[in-house]
Amino acid sequence: MRQLTRLLRYALPYWLQIVSSVTLMAAVGALDAFKYLLIRPIFDRVLNPASGSKDIQLFTIPGTHHSVYLQQLVPSHLTNAWNIVAFALVVSTVLKGICDYTGTYLVNHAGFGMITDLRDDLYTAILRRSAAFFSRHTTGTLLSTIVNDIERVQYAMSTVLAEFLQQFFTFIFVAGVVIVLGKDLSWILLLFVPVIIYSSRKIGTRVRSTTRHGQDKLAEIQNILHETITGNRIVKAFNTENWEISRFRGAARRLFRANLRSVAAAALSSPLMDIFGMIGVALLLLLGRQQIKDGRMELGVFVAFIAAVFSLYNPVRKFALFNNNFQQALGASSEVFRFMDLEDEVKEKPRAPALPRFSGNVVFDHVCFAYSADDNGNGCRETLRDINLQVERGEVLAVVGSSGAGKSTLVHLIPRFFDVTSGRLLIDGHDVRDVSVASLRSQIGIVTQETVLFNDTVRNNIAYGQPNVSQKEVEAAARAALAHDFILALPQGYHTVIGERGVLLSGGERQRLAIARALLKNSPILILDEATSALDSESEALVQSALHNLMAGRTVFVIAHRLSTVRRADRIVVIENGAIEDIGGHDDLMQKFGTYRRLYELQFAAMDVARVGAET
Numbered sequence: 192m193r194q195l196t197r198l199l200r201y202a203l204p205y206w207l208q209i210v211s212s213v214t215l216m217a218a219v220g221a222l223d224a225f226k227y228l229l230i231r232p233i234f235d236r237v238l239n240p241a242s243g244s245k246d247i248q249l250f251t252i253p254g255t256h257h258s259v260y261l262q263q264l265v266p267s268h269l270t271n272a273w274n275i276v277a278f279a280l281v282v283s284t285v286l287k288g289i290c291d292y293t294g295t296y297l298v299n300h301a302g303f304g305m306i307t308d309l310r311d312d313l314y315t316a317i318l319r320r321s322a323a324f325f326s327r328h329t330t331g332t333l334l335s336t337i338v339n340d341i342e343r344v345q346y347a348m349s350t351v352l353a354e355f356l357q358q359f360f361t362f363i364f365v366a367g368v369v370i371v372l373g374k375d376l377s378w379i380l381l382l383f384v385p386v387i388i389y390s391s392r393k394i395g396t397r398v399r400s401t402t403r404h405g406q407d408k409l410a411e412i413q414n415i416l417h418e419t420i421t422g423n424r425i426v427k428a429f430n431t432e433n434w435e436i437s438r439f440r441g442a443a444r445r446l447f448r449a450n451l452r453s454v455a456a457a458a459l460s461s462p463l464m465d466i467f468g469m470i471g472v473a474l475l476l477l478l479g480r481q482q483i484k485d486g487r488m489e490l491g492v493f494v495a496f497i498a499a500v501f502s503l504y505n506p507v508r509k510f511a512l513f514n515n516n517f518q519q520a521l522g523a524s525s526e527v528f529r530f531m532d533l534e535d536e537v538k539e540k541p542r543a544p545a546l547p548r549f550s551g552n553v554v555f556d557h558v559c560f561a562y563s564a565d566d567n568g569n570g571c572r573e574t575l576r577d578i579n580l581q582v583e584r585g586e587v588l589a590v591v592g593s594s595g596a597g598k599s600t601l602v603h604l605i606p607r608f609f610d611v612t613s614g615r616l617l618i619d620g621h622d623v624r625d626v627s628v629a630s631l632r633s634q635i636g637i638v639t640q641e642t643v644l645f646n647d648t649v650r651n652n653i654a655y656g657q658p659n660v661s662q663k664e665v666e667a668a669a670r671a672a673l674a675h676d677f678i679l680a681l682p683q684g685y686h687t688v689i690g691e692r693g694v695l696l697s698g699g700e701r702q703r704l705a706i707a708r709a710l711l712k713n714s715p716i717l718i719l720d721e722a723t724s725a726l727d728s729e730s731e732a733l734v735q736s737a738l739h740n741l742m743a744g745r746t747v748f749v750i751a752h753r754l755s756t757v758r759r760a761d762r763i764v765v766i767e768n769g770a771i772e773d774i775g776g777h778d779d780l781m782q783k784f785g786t787y788r789r790l791y792e793l794q795f796a797a798m799d800v801a802r803v804g805a806e807t
Contacts, residue, residue: 194524198348201309205301212301213356215294220360222287224368227499229280231372232261234491236272247275251371295353302349310341313527321537322608323563331414336530339409340523343402347520355513362506365499372496376478387467387507394460398515401453402522408446415439453519460511468504475500536563537610537628545630549715551619553605553746555580558614560600574600576769578614584715587742589751589760591790596766602718602748606635618716636714638741640750642701644693649678650685652693653707664711672707672737674700699734706737717742719749763787 202209228249236247247261261275269275317324317333325333419426419435426435475497482488488496558578574597582588590598603609604616607623616623623631644652653668654660665685669675677700681687693701709717719738739759742749751757758777765773765780765787773785780787 194521194528197528198305198309198344198520198524201305202301202348204308205304208297208301208304212294212297212353215290215297216353216356217360218290219287219294219357220362220364222283222290223361223502224364224499225283226280227365227368227495227502229261229276230495230498231489231491232272232276234494235489237276240272247272291357294356298353298356299349302352303345306341306345306348309344309527310337313337313341313531316531320533320535321610322603323536324533326562329410329414330417331412332410333530334417335406335410335413336526339413340406340526343406343523344520344527347516351513351516354509358506358509358513362503362510365502365506368499369496369503372492372499373475376475376482376496387464387511390460390463390511394456394463394511394515396518397456398453399518399522401449401456402519403525405446405449405453406523406526408442408449412439412442412446415442457512457515460515464504464508464511468507472497472500472504537607539628540625543625543627546618546621546623546626546634549584549619549634549746551584553582553716553748554615554617555601555604556615556617558604558616559612560597560604560609561612562609573612574769575604578771580764580771580774582746582748584746585744586762587747587749587760589749589757589763590766591751591757591763591787592766592772593786593790597769598750598766599720601766602720602750605716605718605748606632606637634714635716635718636709636712636745637718638702638705638709638720640720642693642698642705644689644696644701644704646688646691648683648686648688649681649704652689652704653711655708657711660711665707668707668711669704671710671740672703673733673740674703674707674737677703702734703737706734706741710741715745717745717747717749719747 231249232247249259249261251258261279265275265278269278314337317337415435415438419439426432479488479493479497483490483493555578558575559573560575561573578601590601592598600609604611605618605623607628610624618626618631618634645655650662650665651658653665662685666675669678669685678685678687687695689695689704693704696704719742742759747760749760751760751763757763760777762774763777763780764771765785767786773780773783773787781791
């Protein structure tokens with residue numbers, strides 16, 4: 192009920208369309224029931240001309256002796272029985288068609304509108320989650336929720352809801368016709384109501400659980416698709432196409448079995464309704480035959496009554512299917528609302544003030560950090576321990592250490608991708624948890640190790656987050672990043688679409704575009720995670736020059752992989768096993784027989800040898 196209530200809240204902005212559609216669908220139901228009232232005059236008057244055309248009775252209002260005549264509903268100049276019935280039949284059908292079309296359009300307008308709002312809220316909720324959220328949930332799972340789960344809900348709240356309203360009001364008004372015409376006979380149908388309701392509830396519960404299981408298996412397939420398509424070059428390089436195909440087929444078979452379980456549960460409802468319906472009709476034929484024989488019911492009335500009973504069977508049968516669809520929607524919405532309700536680890540305080548323009552220093556005050564347990568049950572893992580560090584404005588700090596020492600985690604605390612477990616991180620004396628996230632991140636530029644570019648134009652990639660910036664400023668940033676010349680050489684210059692993740696560019700070109708993007712943002716604090724990808728000598732030199740332009744006049748935290756960057760740093764901090772092992776300049780640290788010298792001899796010395804070899 193809680194999920195249903197939340198879904199209905201999304202319908203409130205569309206109350207006018209919903210009320211209008213309900214009214215129109217009620218008219219559709221009434222007009223559909225009206226045609227069954229015409230069966231009696233067709234048999235008694237139209238097909239029996241000798242009976243005359245006066246006082247064509249439709250029905251008698253229950254509990255009174257007042258009768259409703261067809262002549263009261265048609266123009267008075269129509270006097271022939273055929274004309275009267277034909278006019279009523281055609282006009283009621285035309286009106287029903289108009290109401291049906293308009294009502295269906297309006298209810299779909301409301302359904303698609305509320306699902307659009309739900310999808311927008313879900314995407315907003317996911318996109319605003321911290322980095323920890325994305326490390327715990329696979330891309331395939333998130334995509335499946337945004338696309339497939341929402342699609343399930345959308346189908347139920349638009350297409351199915353439109354047909355449900357039509358069938359519901361048809362059932363109500365035709366049931367009224369059945370009661371009016373059948374009188375005592377109609378109450379026999381009530382015997383089947385408890386059985387139908389009980390079976391529908393049991394089947395619906397089963398359908399909801401099997402649908403959720405099927406959606407989870409679909410998410411598994413989407414995750415495999417995402418991994419293998421984005422990593423297609425690795426798949427080909429390691430010649431693992433057959434293994435990935437086998438993995439995909441295994442997931443597809445699991446989805447196949449999950450879907451079969453859902454179908455097995457849902458398909459049970461239709462045969463059950465058939466059985467109950469035919470038992471009811473058989474009983475009515477037995478009792479009706481006796482009433483006609485005794486003269487208590489006319490043949491035309493009984494034919495109209497049986498026709499109305501048969502028409503009741505269709506809505507009742509569909510109600511079971513509608514219930515299955517709504518249960519599937521509720522099962523899908525459970526995952527949607529689960530993601531929307533997750534408590535984020537990085538929370539902004541209410542009415543948090545903006546961070547003033549950076550002018551002083553960045554301080555790590557007894558900072559500790561541990562990754563929280565994930566959904567697979569992996570426990571907390573402490574990554575940083577008692578970090579005490581002060582970085583002044585304009586200083587370049589190189590962070591070095593062994594793989595897994597906590598270098599990336601340290602710098603990712605600055606823009607609040609994660610929050611410290613204990614201690615404080617201060618910028619100009621302001622705890623980053625006390626200021627607004629937007630004002631904090633607006634003052635931090637980031638160039639990641641893995642260059643992230645979008646399937647858009649070169650200009651839009653450089654001006655990402657600043658769509659209204661002038662072309663002159665974009666070109667200035669590109670020149671400073673030494674990217675302007677190669678951009679002009681592209682087929683459409685700055686308007687060239689560079690493909691997903693910049694696949695149409697070389698590694699060095701992608702890095703220079705990322706540097707141009709950071710230059711255009713012009714943030715006083717820069718986080719630079721140097722790429723470790725191998726570049727040719729010319730690209731290496733261009734990237735180094737671009738980085739030099741980027742770092743000028745900024746406070747820089749750089750996870751260093753290049754010797755030239757380390758030597759350019761004002762200080763070097765050595766991280767080992769989550770703690771600061773040493774701080775100092777290159778020469779000072781080389782005089783100590785610590786981690787830095789070991790790393791230098793293993794990595795940076797080898798790079799020096801490679802450079803000397805390349806130069807000679």
